[in-house]
Amino acid sequence: AQKITQTQPGMFVQEKEAVTLDCTYDTSDQSYGLFWYKQPSSGEMIFLIYQGSYDEQNATEGRYSLNFQKARKSANLVISASQLGDSAMYFCAMRDLITDSWGKLQFGAGTQVVVTP
Amino acid sequence: DVKVTQSSRYLVKRTGEKVFLECVQDMDHENMFWYRQDPGLGLRLIYFSYDVKMKEKGDIPEGYSVSREKKERFSLILESASTNQTSMYLCASSLLGADLNLAKNIQYFGAGTRLSVL
Numbered sequence: 001a002q003k004i005t006q007t008q009p010g011m012f013v014q015e016k017e018a019v020t021l022d023c024t025y026d027t028s029d030q031s032y033g034l035f036w037y038k039q040p041s042s043g044e045m046i047f048l049i050y051q052g053s054y055d056e057q058n059a060t061e062g063r064y065s066l067n068f069q070k071a072r073k074s075a076n077l078v079i080s081a082s083q084l085g086d087s088a089m090y091f092c093a094m095r096d097l098i099t100d101s102w103g104k105l106q107f108g109a110g111t112q113v114v115v116t117p
Numbered sequence: 118d119v120k121v122t123q124s125s126r127y128l129v130k131r132t133g134e135k136v137f138l139e140c141v142q143d144m145d146h147e148n149m150f151w152y153r154q155d156p157g158l159g160l161r162l163i164y165f166s167y168d169v170k171m172k173e174k175g176d177i178p179e180g181y182s183v184s185r186e187k188k189e190r191f192s193l194i195l196e197s198a199s200t201n202q203t204s205m206y207l208c209a210s211s212l213l214g215a216d217l218n219l220a221k222n223i224q225y226f227g228a229g230t231r232l233s234v235l
Contacts, residue, residue, distance in 0.1 A: 045226035
């Protein structure tokens with residue numbers, strides 16, 4: 001069963017604007033972690049940010065922040081002040097901390113972001 | 118910095134060939150993973166390993182096998198390549214899997230191997 005849903009297959013954003021990438025998830029675990037990765041056209045997956053379901057505050061890493069709404073089961077990535085180098089595919093992933101003993105991640109289908117000048 | 122190296126960026130093979138994809142990590146990570154990536158499907162886990170000589174099936178293991186003889190190296194094997202195995206293959210490693218500290222679960226990826234089976 002699909003556990004991670006990214007409903008936006010692609011989006012355009014203007015340079016210097018903020019963009020929000022949607023991610024909803026489905027789990028019965030009470031404890032879990034959410035991760036975001038970036039994949040430029042070169043192919044390498046780059047880790048951006050993570051958040052635990054038990055974290056009180058939303059995670060931030062530089063221009064990246066995670067808008068975590070537990071009741072809605074959403075973990076949206078916000079990129080502030082977009083740059084041309086942000087053009088890439090973005091993946092949301094989740095790890096169930098109770099039912100998974102191995103640290104496996106479930107990935108969504110991804111959202112393609114194109115930043116325009 | 119963690120470095121995960123995949124031996125080839127591009128491979129072209131013929132149907133029926135035995136194919137080896139190699140992955141090496143240099144950070145003494147316990148866990149290693151093989152994924153395939155297809156458009157619209159995201160990343161799907163093929164196999165993973167949590168220790169030397171230990172392996173577990175992922176979501177789509179059919180047609181694949183793996184080998185982990187040394188901690189730093191994890192190989193994906195296509196015993197008899199078929200055209201439906203044409204895909205992007207990504208290797209990843211993480212420090213620990215059986216740990217509730219999410220920072221230790223972060224997976225670090227190689228650059229990927231684009232495999233075409235003709």
